[in-house]
Amino acid sequence: MSAAGMVAALTGRDDAGAASRIPSTPSPQPPGNPNWQELEKMLGPGSRLYLPKEPKFPSLAQPWNLRYEDRKPMGIVSCATAKDVKAALLWAQDNHMPLAARAGGHNYAGYSTTTGLLISVRPMSExxxxxxxxxxxxxxxxxxxxxxxxxxxxxxxxxxxxxxxxxxxxxxxxxxxxxxxxxxxxxxxxxxxxxxxxxxxxxxxxxxxxxxxxxxxxxxxxxxxxxxxxxxxxxxxxVSQTTATFFRLTFHPRDGVEVMKIVQEGLLARDHDNNLDIRIEFENPGTGRDNVNVAVLGQYLGDDSATRTKLGALLKMGPAEQSIEQLGFWAAQEKLSMVSEHETVASKSLVPAKWLPAETVKEIVEWTLRWEPHRAGNSGYVTLFAMGGKAGEPRPADTAFPHRGATFVIDVGTSWHPETKPEAVKHLLAQTRTIHGRLSKELNTSAAYVNFPDPDLTDWHTAYYGNNYSRLTQIKAEYDPHQVFRYDQGIPPRPSSGAE
Ligand SMILES: Cc1cc2nc3c(=O)[nH]c(=O)nc-3n(C[C@H](O)[C@H](O)[C@H](O)COP(=O)(O)OP(=O)(O)OC[C@H]3O[C@@H](n4cnc5c(N)ncnc54)[C@H](O)[C@@H]3O)c2cc1C
The missing domain is CATH 3.30.465.10 (Uridine Diphospho-n-acetylenolpyruvylglucosamine Reductase; domain 3)
Structure with missing residues (x-):
C-alpha cells in the first residue's frame, strides 16, 4: 500500500461499525401487535404475506448486499397487483410500521431493507x-x-x-x-x-x-x-436487424495509462455515431499482483471487421487476452450480462466531467497493484462506465438525473468474504476511501451516482442530484409530505415557498 494510503488507513474515519453487518438506518421500532390477519385478508390472488416462521422468509428477506442482512423485516408482503401494494402501504401506516419497497433488492446501501414491512413487487414481472x-x-x-x-x-x-x-x-x-x-x-x-x-x-x-x-x-x-x-x-x-460485436481485452496494469489514452482520445471522443460502449475495469482480485489486470469490456454495434478496425490501436498493443465475437443483438447482451449472487460490498462513486489525465490513471494503476486483500475472496476495484453520446444530450434539469456532462461514472469499491475480520474490513474500506479521495480531488468533482449509493456520503444531496435537489424536495412535499417513504438518504419534503 502507498504511504498516502497508509496515512488514510490510520487517520480515516472509523468505519468499523460499517465493517460487518451493522444496520445504518435507525428505523422507528414497530408496535408490538400488528394485525397480520387483517393484512392477509386484504390481499388478492397471487399476493402473499410471509412471516419469519415460514421457510421462504430468510431468502426473501435477504438483500443483495449481505452487509445489511441483519436488518430483518417483521413481515414481507409479496404483491402481484398495484391494488395489493396499496393495501400493504395503507396497512403499514395504520399499524405504525416502517416500510420499504423492493424490486430486485440490489441496492448497494441496503435501502430496500426495513425492520417493519417489506413490500416486494417482484411477482409483477410481465x-x-x-x-x-x-x-x-x-x-x-x-x-x-x-x-x-x-x-x-x-x-x-x-x-x-x-x-x-x-x-x-x-x-x-x-x-x-x-x-x-x-x-x-x-x-x-x-x-x-x-x-x-x-x-x-x-x-x-x-x-x-x-x-x-x-x-x-x-x-x-x-x-x-x-x-x-x-x-x-x-x-x-x-433490434431484430441489429448486429453487435462483443469484445473483452485485458492488459497488464503497466499498460493502463496507454489503454486509457486510447480509449478516451482515440475511441470515445471520436465515436460520433455512438455505436461504441465501453467499461474499463481495474481490479485486484486478491490473488496476487500477477492476477491484476486492466480489462476493456464492451460492445460495438457493427460487425467483427468494423470492430477490429475501431479497436486497432488497442489490438496493436498486444492484449494479454482478447475475445472479439460478432453476435446477434440479444446474444451480445447475454454475453455482456452477469449474474451476481449475494455479496458483501462497499462502494463509492464519482461522476467527472472531464477525461482522466495520465497522472490520475497512473494513481489508479498503482492503487490497484498495491491494494491489500487481507484474505482470499476479497477484491478491490475501480470501474469506469463510459458516458456521453445520447446519455449526454438532455440538459441537466430535463430529468432528475443531472450528470449530463459526464465522461464516466466511476465505481470504486471493495467486495469481501463475510468471514473477513472487522479490523481487515476497516482497512479495506480505508483503501477505498483513499483512492476515492484522490480521484475526487484530481478530477475536481464530488458528484456521485445515486444508484451506487454510499451511506458515508454527507453531501449526498448535491452529489446525487446537483441543482435538481431543491425541485425534488418540493415534489416530495406534494406527494409524500409525511415521509411515509423514509431512509437515510431519502429526499425530505420542503414546500416550494420554504427557504433553502
Ligand atoms: C451486481 C450489480 C450490478 C449493477 N449494475 C448496474 C448497471 O450496469 N447499471 C446501473 O445503472 N446500475 C447498476 N447497478 C446498480 C443498480 O442500478 C441499483 O442498485 C438499483 O437501484 C437496483 O435496483 P433494484 O430494483 O434491484 O433494487 P432494490 O434494492 O429493490 O431497490 C432500489 C431502491 O428503489 C426502491 N424501490 C424498489 N422497488 C421500487 C418500486 N417499485 N417503486 C419505488 N421504489 C422502489 C427501494 O426501496 C430502494 O430504495 C448494479 C448493482 C448491482 C448490485
Missing amino acids: VTALPGKRLRIAGGATNGDVAKAGAGKTNLYVPGGRCVGVGIAGLTLGGGLGFNDRKWGLTCDNLVETEVVLADGRIVRANGTDRPDLFWACRGGAGSNFGINTSFVYNAVD
Whole structure:
C-alpha cells in the first residue's frame, strides 16, 4: 500500500461499525401487535404475506448486499397487483410500521431493507409489447426478465443494465447505465409513463402531461422517494436487424495509462455515431499482483471487421487476452450480462466531467497493484462506465438525473468474504476511501451516482442530484409530505415557498 494510503488507513474515519453487518438506518421500532390477519385478508390472488416462521422468509428477506442482512423485516408482503401494494402501504401506516419497497433488492446501501414491512413487487414481472414500439414493464421485473421477453418474443429493447438480477424499478428511478446508453440514452431517458401507488394510497399515472413533476422525479430521483412504482412504459428500439460485436481485452496494469489514452482520445471522443460502449475495469482480485489486470469490456454495434478496425490501436498493443465475437443483438447482451449472487460490498462513486489525465490513471494503476486483500475472496476495484453520446444530450434539469456532462461514472469499491475480520474490513474500506479521495480531488468533482449509493456520503444531496435537489424536495412535499417513504438518504419534503 502507498504511504498516502497508509496515512488514510490510520487517520480515516472509523468505519468499523460499517465493517460487518451493522444496520445504518435507525428505523422507528414497530408496535408490538400488528394485525397480520387483517393484512392477509386484504390481499388478492397471487399476493402473499410471509412471516419469519415460514421457510421462504430468510431468502426473501435477504438483500443483495449481505452487509445489511441483519436488518430483518417483521413481515414481507409479496404483491402481484398495484391494488395489493396499496393495501400493504395503507396497512403499514395504520399499524405504525416502517416500510420499504423492493424490486430486485440490489441496492448497494441496503435501502430496500426495513425492520417493519417489506413490500416486494417482484411477482409483477410481465413485459408486454404495446403499439408504437413501446414496452410496458411491470414494477418487479429485472434486467433478466426484460432480456428474456425481448430475445424470445418482442425483439424490442430498452437500454438496461448488466446484472440480470437488478430490478428495472431501482435502475430506472435512479438513472440506468448500460452498454447501450451512449446509443439510445439511459434507461430513465426512455421512460414515457409510470404507474405509482402514492403514500395516501392513490394509484396514479405520471407522464409528460399527467403529473409531469412526478414523472420528472421518477427519472433519476431514486427509488422509494415518491411512491411505489408498479409499472413503467418505455419507448423501445426494434433490434431484430441489429448486429453487435462483443469484445473483452485485458492488459497488464503497466499498460493502463496507454489503454486509457486510447480509449478516451482515440475511441470515445471520436465515436460520433455512438455505436461504441465501453467499461474499463481495474481490479485486484486478491490473488496476487500477477492476477491484476486492466480489462476493456464492451460492445460495438457493427460487425467483427468494423470492430477490429475501431479497436486497432488497442489490438496493436498486444492484449494479454482478447475475445472479439460478432453476435446477434440479444446474444451480445447475454454475453455482456452477469449474474451476481449475494455479496458483501462497499462502494463509492464519482461522476467527472472531464477525461482522466495520465497522472490520475497512473494513481489508479498503482492503487490497484498495491491494494491489500487481507484474505482470499476479497477484491478491490475501480470501474469506469463510459458516458456521453445520447446519455449526454438532455440538459441537466430535463430529468432528475443531472450528470449530463459526464465522461464516466466511476465505481470504486471493495467486495469481501463475510468471514473477513472487522479490523481487515476497516482497512479495506480505508483503501477505498483513499483512492476515492484522490480521484475526487484530481478530477475536481464530488458528484456521485445515486444508484451506487454510499451511506458515508454527507453531501449526498448535491452529489446525487446537483441543482435538481431543491425541485425534488418540493415534489416530495406534494406527494409524500409525511415521509411515509423514509431512509437515510431519502429526499425530505420542503414546500416550494420554504427557504433553502
Ligand atoms: C451486481 C450489480 C450490478 C449493477 N449494475 C448496474 C448497471 O450496469 N447499471 C446501473 O445503472 N446500475 C447498476 N447497478 C446498480 C443498480 O442500478 C441499483 O442498485 C438499483 O437501484 C437496483 O435496483 P433494484 O430494483 O434491484 O433494487 P432494490 O434494492 O429493490 O431497490 C432500489 C431502491 O428503489 C426502491 N424501490 C424498489 N422497488 C421500487 C418500486 N417499485 N417503486 C419505488 N421504489 C422502489 C427501494 O426501496 C430502494 O430504495 C448494479 C448493482 C448491482 C448490485
